[in-house]
Amino acid sequence: MDFNDTPEEAAFRQRAQAFLAAQVEPRAGQTESLQKRLSDKEYMLAAKAYQKAKAENGFAGITWPKEQGGLGLAPIFSVIFGQEEGKFDAPAGPFTIGLGMCVPTVIAFATDAQKERHVGPALRGEEIWCQLFSEPSAGSDVAGLKTKAVRDGDDWVINGQKVWTSGAHYSDWGIVLVRTNADKAKHKGLSMFFIDMKSPGIEVRPIHQMSGGSNFNEVYFTDVRVPNSQMLGGEGNGWSVALVTLMNERLAVGGSPGPDYKEIFEWAKTMPGQDGGTLAEDQSFRQKVADWFVRAEGYKLAKFRTMTALSKGQTPGPESSIGKIITANQLQDITHNAMESMDHFGIITDAAYAPSEGVFQQSHMWAAGLRIAGGTDEILKNIIAERILGLPGDVRVDKDVAFKDLPSGR
Amino acid sequence: MNFDFSDDQKYLKEQARKFLSEQSSMAVVRTVLNDEQKSHDAGLWKAIADMGWLGAAIPEEFGGLGLGELELCVLAEEMGRSLAPVPWASTVYFFAEAIKIAGTDAQKTAILPKLAEGGVIGCVAASEGPGEPRATNLKTVFDGTSVTGMKVPVTDGDCATHALVLAKHQDGTSLVIVDLSGAGVEAKAIKTFDPTRSHATLTFTKAPAQLLGEAGDGEALLHRVYDRAAVLLAFEQIGGSQACLDMATDYAKGRYAFSRQIGSFQAIKHKLADMYVALEIARSNAFYGAWALSSDAPELPLAAAAARIAACDAYYLASKENIQTHGGMGFTWDVDCHLYYRRAKLLAVQAGAPSLWKEKLVRRLEMRNAA
Numbered sequence: 001m002d003f004n005d006t007p008e009e010a011a012f013r014q015r016a017q018a019f020l021a022a023q024v025e026p027r028a029g030q031t032e033s034l035q036k037r038l039s040d041k042e043y044m045l046a047a048k049a050y051q052k053a054k055a056e057n058g059f060a061g062i063t064w065p066k067e068q069g070g071l072g073l074a075p076i077f078s079v080i081f082g083q084e085e086g087k088f089d090a091p092a093g094p095f096t097i098g099l100g101m102c103v104p105t106v107i108a109f110a111t112d113a114q115k116e117r118h119v120g121p122a123l124r125g126e127e128i129w130c131q132l133f134s135e136p137s138a139g140s141d142v143a144g145l146k147t148k149a150v151r152d153g154d155d156w157v158i159n160g161q162k163v164w165t166s167g168a169h170y171s172d173w174g175i176v177l178v179r180t181n182a183d184k185a186k187h188k189g190l191s192m193f194f195i196d197m198k199s200p201g202i203e204v205r206p207i208h209q210m211s212g213g214s215n216f217n218e219v220y221f222t223d224v225r226v227p228n229s230q231m232l233g234g235e236g237n238g239w240s241v242a243l244v245t246l247m248n249e250r251l252a253v254g255g256s257p258g259p260d261y262k263e264i265f266e267w268a269k270t271m272p273g274q275d276g277g278t279l280a281e282d283q284s285f286r287q288k289v290a291d292w293f294v295r296a297e298g299y300k301l302a303k304f305r306t307m308t309a310l311s312k313g314q315t316p317g318p319e320s321s322i323g324k325i326i327t328a329n330q331l332q333d334i335t336h337n338a339m340e341s342m343d344h345f346g347i348i349t350d351a352a353y354a355p356s357e358g359v360f361q362q363s364h365m366w367a368a369g370l371r372i373a374g375g376t377d378e379i380l381k382n383i384i385a386e387r388i389l390g391l392p393g394d395v396r397v398d399k400d401v402a403f404k405d406l407p408s409g410r
Numbered sequence: 411m412n413f414d415f416s417d418d419q420k421y422l423k424e425q426a427r428k429f430l431s432e433q434s435s436m437a438v439v440r441t442v443l444n445d446e447q448k449s450h451d452a453g454l455w456k457a458i459a460d461m462g463w464l465g466a467a468i469p470e471e472f473g474g475l476g477l478g479e480l481e482l483c484v485l486a487e488e489m490g491r492s493l494a495p496v497p498w499a500s501t502v503y504f505f506a507e508a509i510k511i512a513g514t515d516a517q518k519t520a521i522l523p524k525l526a527e528g529g530v531i532g533c534v535a536a537s538e539g540p541g542e543p544r545a546t547n548l549k550t551v552f553d554g555t556s557v558t559g560m561k562v563p564v565t566d567g568d569c570a571t572h573a574l575v576l577a578k579h580q581d582g583t584s585l586v587i588v589d590l591s592g593a594g595v596e597a598k599a600i601k602t603f604d605p606t607r608s609h610a611t612l613t614f615t616k617a618p619a620q621l622l623g624e625a626g627d628g629e630a631l632l633h634r635v636y637d638r639a640a641v642l643l644a645f646e647q648i649g650g651s652q653a654c655l656d657m658a659t660d661y662a663k664g665r666y667a668f669s670r671q672i673g674s675f676q677a678i679k680h681k682l683a684d685m686y687v688a689l690e691i692a693r694s695n696a697f698y699g700a701w702a703l704s705s706d707a708p709e710l711p712l713a714a715a716a717a718r719i720a721a722c723d724a725y726y727l728a729s730k731e732n733i734q735t736h737g738g739m740g741f742t743w744d745v746d747c748h749l750y751y752r753r754a755k756l757l758a759v760q761a762g763a764p765s766l767w768k769e770k771l772v773r774r775l776e777m778r779n780a781a
Contacts, residue, residue: 001412001413001414001415001416001480001697001700001701001704001705002412002413002701003411003412003413003701004411004412005411009411076411265772265775283769286768286769286772287765287768287769289772289775290715290719290767290768290769290771290772291719291768293716293771293772293775294691294695294716294719294720294723294771295691297694297695297698297716298690298691298692298694298695298716298720299691299694300694301413301694301695301697301698302690302691302693302694304411304413304694305413305414305694305697307411307413308411308412308413308414309414311411311412319690322686322687322690325687326687326691378676378680380683381676381679381680381683381684382676382679382680382683384682384683384686384687385673385679385680385682385683385686386679388686389655389659389682389683389686390659390663391659391662391663391671391673391674391678391679391682392663392670392671392673392674393674394674394675394676395670395674
């Protein structure tokens, strides 16, 4: 039992560190992030330049096949690069979904000519991809989506609405899951396309989130034409193609989303407690710090166990589903406690007064969304129960009924 | 990254599980549960001694197998899973570890070889009343050669041959070894929440005792022993939690209500998923404790505290929700749910309750940050 890299892993890590040190700024000691300092346009240019540098220096498409311009390495190397990249303020965000989920789906299902056209530009950061699955009435039950595509000659014509699409406004391409046959059962009438996001009839509108910000979009499709040749995986096979996309999601996420036990404990040393001392001296607060430490360390160490499995060439199972349940709930709990421990003062978000420029208040808003995004707590628990513990699926009322005959509420 | 047990250690674990499923079946556990006169299962104790497990982490020069602490961790997990009704934890995690880290060569030679054979059963006699035993509230006194006072409760106190006693000494406290077959010792069994493990009061009246470690260093030494024991107990708790999760999962698949398996209801699924998440957090923290223990790392005090807190949480959750999943059946004497519920509580309060460990953890975190 040890925490050492294999010689091959250590050499790769060293190369990654050297590359990152030359390209991007370390997070440590930073007062304001790159994204805050730059305008949206400047940030996007920086992101594209960084992705290009990754591709030129052999750090893009780490696990992708060599014939697609990837490195053909085992997943452990991707995790190692991610660990090192996380220590830097690298503008990698705009590419996470495209390179993590969309392009791997294209690689799995597109023709050679299509791969030739699309994979390289995506890998070099020249084109950005987004994923269009969720809809206003199809979230956890995404196969209940209603956006439909109707065949017209060599094209399909798409009408409907997608929602929660990250990066739709700056994406060049997208993969979109649509219903091509409403007479078939829910999961059987779906098809997947890749689509030019500049196509006529596509309208992108930012969502005004409860946090006040707009990190996601609604995407409206009005008579949008897409060639039949851009269907991935064949007509009616959209659900199995989507499962391939979503399988890649699990390796693409991770990391701490905001203030954790360290940050709140440090901060508590500057806050008044109940008995004349600091908050960090209050017994009830200290008991909670211990709980937060145990969960944060437990999650970090669980990832080390996953890395161990990867390092031995094993495929990690759905065990990684526990990650977001822990981190999202922990973030909500920590920020809730930070705000309550300030008493009335905790309500202030005005940066002129709020401690740490209101980071706890902002994160408390964000945490509520984090428990939903990319699989709700409830869906993740279903995954644990069904795929790890082997419990039976829920009784289904939608299995052998034509989609058009299913009740949909509103 | 190699944050896992070796193939040999996993093989040992598998063998231990097989062995214990026969030797420490629920029928065996229940013979101790149902018989107030029976402190432990002597047959099982002998079988475990014959396997060499008691001396697994004792060096060969003192009669042990000379394996490492990691081997002890995998054995602990299986002992916890089987609810083995023997004085294993008292003897191996507490008594043997204390002698190993603080005993003189003479003490090691006198005690460890016999312990490895099963001839010495150890126990810890620290508690005298509610709350953590400290210099400020202890009444038991060591005068340099003998000890006087009363300890309650002492896990395995009625079957132990030797006790590790925390007593006031000079200006502080000392940890002393008492041979319980000697003069001035009275053991009396008492009833507890977990009758599958025996408990007693130990009354010492000028009972001959010898110092373990430095005079006046008793509490600090006991806490060092607790750090080591906490990691091993955590594995026992994980074994028990896993048994509860397995039991609840099986039941949820086989039990029908409203004409469907109860495991198909999300209310049950999410309950079991919560148990799984708590167990994974506990297991990961325990692994880190195992690494720190086996490599004598300076991280041990913090890692041990985290392992203990996570394991107590996981076992409490798993043992209570196992009963809940079983419904009315789970509240009966004949279904085994209550045996884990009992053991979970014993393991959580023995060696310091979680709230004490949480404060220890935060103090250790402050020390690490200051360093």
